[in-house]
Amino acid sequence: MIYPIFDSLKSSELSIHALEVISDGAIALHKAFHDDIRRPVYSATKSITSAAFALACDDGLITPGTPLCEYIESRYHHLMSSDFKKLPVSRFLTMTAGSYPFRPYGDNWLETVLTLDTDHSDKSFHYSNIPAYLVGVAVENAVGCELIRYLDKRLFSPLGISMPPCLTSPEGHFYGATGMELTVHELALFGQLCLDRGSFDGQQLISERSLTAALTPYVNTGSGDSYGYFFRVADDHFSVVGKWGQRCMVYPDKRLVIAYLSHEPDRSDELYQHFKAYADSITPPNKAR
Numbered sequence: 001m002i003y004p005i006f007d008s009l010k011s012s013e014l015s016i017h018a019l020e021v022i023s024d025g026a027i028a029l030h031k032a033f034h035d036d037i038r039r040p041v042y043s044a045t046k047s048i049t050s051a052a053f054a055l056a057c058d059d060g061l062i063t064p065g066t067p068l069c070e071y072i073e074s075r076y077h078h079l080m081s082s083d084f085k086k087l088p089v090s091r092f093l094t095m096t097a098g099s100y101p102f103r104p105y106g107d108n109w110l111e112t113v114l115t116l117d118t119d120h121s122d123k124s125f126h127y128s129n130i131p132a133y134l135v136g137v138a139v140e141n142a143v144g145c146e147l148i149r150y151l152d153k154r155l156f157s158p159l160g161i162s163m164p165p166c167l168t169s170p171e172g173h174f175y176g177a178t179g180m181e182l183t184v185h186e187l188a189l190f191g192q193l194c195l196d197r198g199s200f201d202g203q204q205l206i207s208e209r210s211l212t213a214a215l216t217p218y219v220n221t222g223s224g225d226s227y228g229y230f231f232r233v234a235d236d237h238f239s240v241v242g243k244w245g246q247r248c249m250v251y252p253d254k255r256l257v258i259a260y261l262s263h264e265p266d267r268s269d270e271l272y273q274h275f276k277a278y279a280d281s282i283t284p285p286n287k288a289r
Contacts, residue, residue, distance in 0.1 A: 018184035022257040042242030046230035049176035054210035064090035071138035079114040092131040093229040100130040129177035136176020147174035188259035191248035
């Protein structure tokens with residue numbers, strides 16, 4: 001690890017709570033500058049929702065091409081527009097289901113969201129918490145139990161992670177967009193699982209096919225990268241991203257995972273650029289002398 005990341009951050013007056021680097025499957029660096037505890041990871045929750053969707057696909061309970069409305073309770077169907085009823089789950093996974101407000105609101109989020117005047121013919125990228133919330137609802141209904149318990153059984157427990165805190169909507173559905181808390185090690189473990197195409201400790205937790213679909217770049221975000229199924233995808237890496245500097249960066253060719261937690265409301269992109277430079281300084285294992 002030749003790049004002086006800590007000096008770089010200090011000289012830029014940027015700070016992080018914790019950092020973990022996994023190189024070629026082994027923890028190369030773990031550093032907590034404050035308490036090594038679970039912290040809010042905000043929109044990194046979306047990538048966990050993507051994993052839940054992948055697991056439900058593996059179980060044959062849902063598909064990207066099926067209309068999302070089929071997984072919403074029937075009592076809400078009269079609120080849906082004809083255009084909404086045609087939208088496949090994939091349009092929500094890629095944030096291409098129309099321009100929604102940033103977050104759901106009201107006493108019943110489903111009622112509010114389904115009555116919004118949204119142009120669903122717009123297939124460009126529009127970042128919002130609402131599509132991830134709707135996917136969380138759909139997957140929860142598809143699996144037939146609380147989604148956090150499904151994730152605990154199928155993902156967290158096999159990874160050795162105790163069930164993390166999460167948020168639910170006013171009507172009681174898993175909020176698939178934000179609200180989860182993880183340690184930096186737990187975030188890094190999730191990144192390593194994605195790097196290993198769903199395999200962990202000899203078990204295939206998520207099929208390689210489903211993870212490949214999640215990590216495929218489908219739409220340009222307009223911010224220098226692309227979007228998969230709730231993953232940010234760049235040329236040489238993909239990321240799990242939450243606001244204010246929560247991120248797990250995965251470099252497949254380098255067999256490298258970099259996870260960090262921070263609180264930089266105004267400088268999170270600058271923080272990301274520092275860690276990109278850090279990753280650029282690391283030699284892939286097969287090129288190491």
